Amino acid sequence: MRIAVGAMGPGRVGLVDPSVSSGPLETVAPHELAGVVQAFESSHHPRWVWADTRRWYPRLLAAGVRVDRCHDLVLAAAILDHSTTTVAARAHGAGPRAEWLPAGPSEAGQAALVVPAASAAHSALFDLDDFEIATDAPMPEQAVGPRDVLGVPVDAVLAEHARQLALVAASERPGALRLLLAAESAGALIGAELHAAGLPWHREVHERVLDTELGPRPAPGRKPARMEQLAAEVRAMLGAPTVNVDSQVDLLKALRGAGIQVESTSRWELGEHDHPAIEPLVAYKKLARLFSANGWSWLDEWIVDGRFRPEYVPGGTATGRWATSGGGALQLPKNVRHAVVADPGWSLVVADAAQLEPRVLAGLAHDEAMAAAGRGRDFYSGIVGAGVVQTRDQAKVAILGAMYGATSGESGRLVPRLARAYPRAMALVDRAAAEGERGAGVTTLLGRSSPPPGAEWRAAQSLASQPEATAADERRARSRARDWGRFTRNFVVQGTAAEWALCWMAGLRSKLVTIASTAAQPSVAASRSGSAFERMPHLVYYLHDEIIVHTPTELAEQVAGAVTDAATGAGRLLFGDFPVEFPLDLAIVESYASVDA
DNA sequence: GTAGCGCGCGCC
C-alpha cells in the first residue's frame, strides 16, 4: 500500500491512504510522527508518498526510524514534467500542471517548498490560505521550523501524486518510468541516510597527512612555511619580487615577463615549458590546493564526532547524477582518503563499477561486439584483444573520445577505428549528438530527458538563420550547436549510468537490511554512526560509480556478496538478458586509502 | 561590503 503524508490542519500531520476517500488513517502532532511511521512501516510496509524526502526523512532518521520505500514528489515531478516520454500525456492534460520545484539545502535554509507564483495563485493543488495557516500556526515541536514542508497540505500531496501516476500510466514507457521513480526515490532515502550515518573519519590520520605535506599548522591567516618558501623561490626565479602567486592575472604577467609564453597558469600548460620557476610553482600549487581545499580549516568545519557528513543532493544534476553541497564530497583527493577508517571491529567494503559508462553504452545500443569486449575481463584490454587498437591506453582514450565527442588529438583520431568495430554504439552516441545540435532533447534508458538549450543558445541559432547573418554569426552558432551536441551525446550515457548506479544502490540497500536481520547480532560492536545504523551494515559513501559500506567485520564477506549481486541485479533491471556485464573492483579494507585506484 | 564571475583543480 501507499501512505501519503502532509499537513492536515494547523500543527497536525495527516497520513492518508490514497486508494480510499474515507478520511485519514491518522492525524498526529509532528513530534508523534516518527512513532506512527515506525508502526505503519512494521505493520503495512507502505511506500511513503511525500513532497520531499530531504525534508521529511532526516527527522525520522534522527528518531531512529528507517523506511524502506517512498515516492518523492519533487524528484518525480522533475523527471515527469521534462521527459520526452510524457509529452503526449502532458498535452492531453492529465491534471493541471503543478510545478514542484526542488527545495534548497535542507538544514541551513529552512526554506519553504517553492510554489511558483504562476500556479500558486489559482491552483487548486495549493490552497495558499491553508498553506499560510498551517505554517504560521505555532508548532508544538521544536524540530518543526516555521514555513516547514510539513505545511504542504496532504490534499496537495494526494493531488500531485494522482497527477504523477496518471502521467506515468499515459507515458510511452510506463514500466521504465516506474522503475526510474522508484530508483530515484530510493536514492533520496539513501542520500539522507548517508548524511545521517556519515563517513568515518580519523582526524589524527588526516593531520598526519597535512603535517607530512605542509608541515606544522600555520597561525590563522598565515600560510604554511613550506608554501611560503616555494612562493619565494618562484618570485626569485621569475625575477618578480612582488608577484602574488595566488593571483592568476598577476602570475600570468610575471610568467610572460620571464619569457614563458603561456596562455594560462594551469599545470598542464606550465608543464610544457622548461624554466627553473616552473618546478617550485607546480609544487606550490599542489600544496596550496591541499591547504585551502582539505586543510586544517576543512577538518575544523567538516569533521564532527569522527564523521564527515556532506549533504547529498540526489537528482542534483541534469543527467541524474547526484550533486553534493558542502565539504567538497565529490572531490575527496586520493591523499586524504587515508583518513577514512572503519570503526574498531568494523570494516569498509569499497566497490566501484569498472568502466561503467562504456558498458552502459554497449547495453543501451545493444552492441554485441562491444559487450563482448567487456565480458569477463578488463574492458579496454578486451578492445585491444579484438584488434581495434594497439594499447590499453589507446582504447581508453578512444572510448572516452567517443562518449565525450572528441574531435581532435589522439582521441579524435582513434574514434573512427572504434566506429568501425562498434557501429551500433557509435551510431547511438552520434544520434544523441545530432539531436542536441538541432536543439532537440534526448532521453536515457529509463526516461530522464535532457534540458532544452538556454535562451542564449537559441538566440545564437536564430541570429545565424537571418539573411543578414555574418560569417562570424554562423560560426558561433555552429560552435554552440556542437557544444550542445557534446552535452547530449554524453547525457544519454552518463544519465543511464546514473540510473544503473541508483538501481545498484537501491538493491544493495535492501540486501543490507536482510543481512542485518538474519545475522547473529549480539556480538556486533556498535558503530558510532547513530541509532538507526549502529548495529547494521550501512552505506557511508557514494560517488557516481563507487560505494562504501561500513559493516561489522564478521559480516563483511556477506556484504561483499550483496554488493556484487546488486550489481548483477542492476544490469538485469536495465538491460534484461542482453549479455553486458558489470564487474566490480571490490575490496574489504580498514582504510579507504588501501584501495587501488 | 558583497554578489557574481573566471580560473584552476580535485573527483567521476
Place this chain on the structure above:
DNA sequence: AAAGGGCGCGCGCTAC
C-alpha cells in the same frame, strides 16, 4: 597524453 562530458569549491578580482 590530449584539450572532450558532468560536478563543487576557494581564490582573486571586478562591479555594484
